[in-house]
Amino acid sequence: MSSNANFQTEIIPNISVDCVIFGFDKNTKSLNVLLIERFLKFDDSEVPSVNDYVLKGFHTYENESVDETANRVLKELTGLEQLYKKQFKVFGDPNRLKNEKDIIWAQNQHFSERTITIGYYILLPTDVVQIKNKYNPQWFPINQLPELGFDHKKIIAEAYTDLKEDALSKPIVFELLADKFTIKDLQDTYEAILGVEIDNRNFRRKLITKKYIIALDEKQTGVSKKPSQLYMFSKDVYQKIYKESYLINI
CATH class of the missing domain: 1.10.10.10 (Winged helix-like DNA-binding domain superfamily/Winged helix DNA-binding domain)
Structure with a gap:
């Protein structure tokens, strides 16, 4: 997400998209999730106010659909396009960004604390992603996730449940190979x-x-x-x- 003032008239301030990017690593035989670090440290403090991991997401622009937002987020993070993606749930709990760290982050980035996010999950083999970019993304096994910001632990859990159900009736497993x-x-x-x-x-x-x-x-x-x-x-x-x-x- 960006707090650039030039974007403030273009984004829809309380609608965003979060992407759960699942990757299968054939070497470790594990299902992984791609996350980015969320870090914020003020000059007058010796310790960071925010230091955890989150899904890659962004607000939707006024002139784009939420599908287009998901495509944009995916390309910015991975450089890839036209991958399998599914919109699986909308997260609109009014208290979803009320954790102290989330409030500090939202205020620093000039984001709305009342934001509705549309969840997508994306499937790919881990080795197709070049993870050396400005976001410094990292793969984590689904059962060994780090400390997560916002309500992203819940979003990942919901995406994983949906993935398991779909894998039994649709050929989506081949997207991971x-x-x-x-x-x-x-x-x-x-x-x-x-x-x-x-x-x-x-x-x-x-x-x-x-x-x-x-x-x-x-x-x-x-x-x-x-x-x-x-x-x-x-x-x-x-x-x-x-x-x-x-x-x-x-």
């Missing part, structure tokens, strides 16, 4: 989202019968063990099957 993946990669991703262990044989038997998961004439490269078969997800095949049946069990 590279274009080419192994069945083990896919299983690891499901386990990271759902927080459960899945039986290897049953999972493989079920997944390789799905017509929208296509085996490639390729195997892993650069691995020390026996390379595994690579697969890809076909959105076209999935959509065709969905139109015919209207219900798919992932």
Whole structure:
């Protein structure tokens, strides 16, 4: 967010968007959240008044939709566009920014303390994000989050609940993977989202019968063990099957 006076006539002061960016790290096999540091220290104080982490968000401009705000926030933070995103909930509790640190921050940035925010979650593999930028974003495992500002702990929890529900009925898990993946990669991703262990044989038997998961004439490269078969997800095949049946069990 910015307190630049030039923006004050252009933003809608009490409407904002917050983006929960989920990333799957295939090395640690963890579902992570991308956060930025919130830091404020006054000259007359030896300790910071605010020192925690938050989601990346911004007020909506008067001439843009909230979807466009989410796209702008995403591009500013990650440099990426056209990623999977979902608007999952509106957060409008009148006391959502009443914590002492949040009030100090809002006053310093000249933000409205009565702000309604629209929550989006975005899915991507962690390695596609260049995290060296002015925001200094950092990935944190979903179950090891740092101290969070505003009501962002609640927003992340709501986004995570929504993600887990959708992952069981929609092919969104593939948004967290590279274009080419192994069945083990896919299983690891499901386990990271759902927080459960899945039986290897049953999972493989079920997944390789799905017509929208296509085996490639390729195997892993650069691995020390026996390379595994690579697969890809076909959105076209999935959509065709969905139109015919209207219900798919992932």
